[in-house]
Amino acid sequence: xxxxxxxxxxxxxxxxxxxxxxxxxxxxxxxxxxxxxxxxxxxxxxxxxxxxxxxxxxxxxxxxxxxxxxxxxxxxxxxxxxxxxxxxxxxxxxxxxxxxxxxxxxxxxxxxxxxxxxxxxxxxxxxxxxxxxxxxxxxxxxxxxxxxxxxxxxxxxxxxxxxxxxxxxxxxxxxxxxxxxxxxxxxxxxxxxxxxxxxxxxxxxxxxxxxxxxxxxxxxxxxxxxxxxxxxxxxxxxxxxxxxxxxxxxxxxxxxxxxxxxxxxxxxxxxxxxxxxxxxxxxxxxxxxxxxxxxxxxxxxxxxxxxxxxxxxxxxxxxxxxxxxxxxxxxxxxxxxxxxxxxxxxxxxxxxxxxxxxxxxxxxxxxxxxxxxxxxxxxxxxxxxxxxxxxxxxxxxxxxxxxxxxxxxxxxxxxxxxxxxxxxxxxxxxxxxxxxxxxxxxxxxxxxxxxxxxxxxxxxxxxxxxxxx
Numbered sequence: 001x002x003x004x005x006x007x008x009x010x011x012x013x014x015x016x017x018x019x020x021x022x023x024x025x026x027x028x029x030x031x032x033x034x035x036x037x038x039x040x041x042x043x044x045x046x047x048x049x050x051x052x053x054x055x056x057x058x059x060x061x062x063x064x065x066x067x068x069x070x071x072x073x074x075x076x077x078x079x080x081x082x083x084x085x086x087x088x089x090x091x092x093x094x095x096x097x098x099x100x101x102x103x104x105x106x107x108x109x110x111x112x113x114x115x116x117x118x119x120x121x122x123x124x125x126x127x128x129x130x131x132x133x134x135x136x137x138x139x140x141x142x143x144x145x146x147x148x149x150x151x152x153x154x155x156x157x158x159x160x161x162x163x164x165x166x167x168x169x170x171x172x173x174x175x176x177x178x179x180x181x182x183x184x185x186x187x188x189x190x191x192x193x194x195x196x197x198x199x200x201x202x203x204x205x206x207x208x209x210x211x212x213x214x215x216x217x218x219x220x221x222x223x224x225x226x227x228x229x230x231x232x233x234x235x236x237x238x239x240x241x242x243x244x245x246x247x248x249x250x251x252x253x254x255x256x257x258x259x260x261x262x263x264x265x266x267x268x269x270x271x272x273x274x275x276x277x278x279x280x281x282x283x284x285x286x287x288x289x290x291x292x293x294x295x296x297x298x299x300x301x302x303x304x305x306x307x308x309x310x311x312x313x314x315x316x317x318x319x320x321x322x323x324x325x326x327x328x329x330x331x332x333x334x335x336x337x338x339x340x341x342x343x344x345x346x347x348x349x350x351x352x353x354x355x356x357x358x359x360x361x362x363x364x365x366x367x368x369x370x371x372x373x374x375x376x377x378x379x380x381x382x383x384x385x386x387x388x389x390x391x392x393x394x395x396x397x398x399x400x401x402x403x404x405x406x407x408x409x410x411x412x413x414x415x416x417x418x419x420x421x422x423x424x425x426x427x428x429x430x431x432x433x434x435x436x437x438x439x440x441x442x443x444x445x446x447x448x449x450x451x452x453x454x455x456x457x458x459x460x461x462x463x464x465x466x467x468x469x
Contacts, residue, residue: 047169050078051176058180067184068098071154071177075170076100081161085177086132086153088117090144094153119148121167127157128167130174134182142182143189143284151181193284199415199436202429203341204275218261225253267306267340274337286440290333290464295395296369297323299336303343304367307351311365316354321367321395329371330393333464338437345430346397346456355401357452364453366398376442376461391462392443396455403449412447434458 043051057070068085075081084099094117122129132152134142139149154174156162162170228250279287293299300321311318324330350365370393377389404412411417413435431445438445438458442465448455 041168041172043169046078050074051173053078054173054176064184064188065098067180072098072100075156075173079161081156082158084155086155087181088144088146088151092117092144092147097152117147117150118153119150121171123159126159127155128159128162128170130154130156130170132174132178132181135179138182138186141186141189143185151178151185189284196280196284196286200275200280203433218257218264222254222257222261225250225257263302263306267302267344270337271341274335274341286338286437288335288338288440290335292331293334293336293339294323294325294331295334295339295393295460296321296330296367297325299334299340300343300367300395303340303347306344307347310351314351314354315363316351317362317364319364319366321369324369329462330369332393332460332462334441334460335437339441339460342434342437342458343395343397345434346458349430349456350397350399353401354399357400358402359452361400361452364398364400368396368398370394370396372459375459376444390442390465392459393462395458395460397458398450398453398455400453403451404447404454405449409447409449409454413445431456 054070054074057074058067061067061070071085072083075083082100085097086094087097089095118129118131120131130153131148131150132154134146134149134151136149139146142151154170154177156170277287277289301323304318304320308318347365354363354365356363372392372394374389374391375394376392403409413431415429415432417432434456435445438460441460443458443460445459446457448457
């Protein structure tokens with residue numbers, strides 16, 4: 001490292017002499033402080049070069065796995081030291097992310113003070129441990145609150161290979177890792193946040209803006225009824241039983257249309273309040289607000305009621321989900337607004353894609369619910385999932401039509417994917433929304449091809465995951 005000339009006062013540039021450039025003066029002062037610090041460190045050429053090599057390579061290799069390799073291989077390749085890199089998880093425990101070779105770290109082996117994230121350098125059993133710290137000035141930007149600002153730990157061994165005074169160098173090396181890791185965590189959180197915002201915009205468009213267009217239809221119907229009501233006196237010179245009957249019929253029509261608009265308004269408001277919660281934007285992901293809810297009567301029935309007139313218009317016979325209101329096993333801890341949108345998306349798809357069964361017969365849609373003991377938490381997905389996990393309830397929406405083939409059935413829940421034979425308008429976003437919300441609840445969503453049609457499964461946990469644990 002070049003040595004700074006020994007002068008009583010380094011000359012200031014015109015910028016730093018300008019009293020308006022306080023920032024420039026502060027930076028110049030920090031440069032001089034750093035130069036003095038490196039002179040005190042007195043790192044030899046190999047150690048100074050190691051820091052430069054590390055800095056160059058972490059800019060060159062952007063993938064997370066490559067970054068972890070760089071962190072652990074610099075000590076091994078340049079100094080012959082085995083190394084392991086630990087990261088602090090969101091649960092605030094340590095996880096081994098990378099080890100530099102065989103015989104280094106065994107996942108089951110505990111660190112010194114295994115219950116705590118080490119906050120100071122420590123030695124134990126021939127190993128040295130150095131805390132990896134976040135950028136203290138910006139620790140609040142992290143998506144979790146690291147204990148003491150520590151986001152990881154660097155393990156080096158065998159300790160007897162370290163020369164006298166090497167501890168300071170490895171502390172500085174761990175600090176370099178911490179600075180880079182902090183930036184990567186923040187960048188990753190920002191990318192996930194932006195992806196969520198983009199998906200949220202699609203969710204709002206699919207679940208709020210499109211349904212909200214129904215208000216125009218409702219108000220047109222209401223206006224026609226009001227106009228008809230205004231024409232009644234002109235058609236009848238004097239009150240008559242016929243005019244009274246017509247007025248009563250129009251009154252009932254107004255009442256029915258008011259109820260329809262009111263129900264639609266309640267659903268739209270529920271969706272808006274759910275999708276636009278402040279917590280979603282703060283966390284960069286959907287944040288559940290669970291409460292006990294009898295799913296068939298409090299969620300499925302109101303959603304299905306919204307679609308019944310359109311199912312009738314299209315000649316689709318509907319078998320509603322049995323309410324079984326006295327069945328406590330169907331009261332589940334769910335986010336009511338989000339699960340309501342799950343079933344709204346399923347019914348919207350059923351309205352578009354229900355067709356006569358291949359062997360002939362009427363178009364039909366049916367809902368059902370079935371207990372699924374031990375169906376969550378085992379291996380696999382869907383019908384073939386291994387039992388032995390948490391209990392759930394399997395809600396099913398069956399529609400007649402041509403059964404989807406294996407490829408389409410496996411991919412219909414992917415973002416933007418639409419089955420090859422899809423003829424109805426759509427974006428391929430609805431079922432993706434269904435899957436992400438169901439999985440966020442700790443459940444599963446999948447498709448099953450059956451004789452005469454298709455079944456879409458929504459498997460929800462009988463208990464909130466934390467309660468089950």
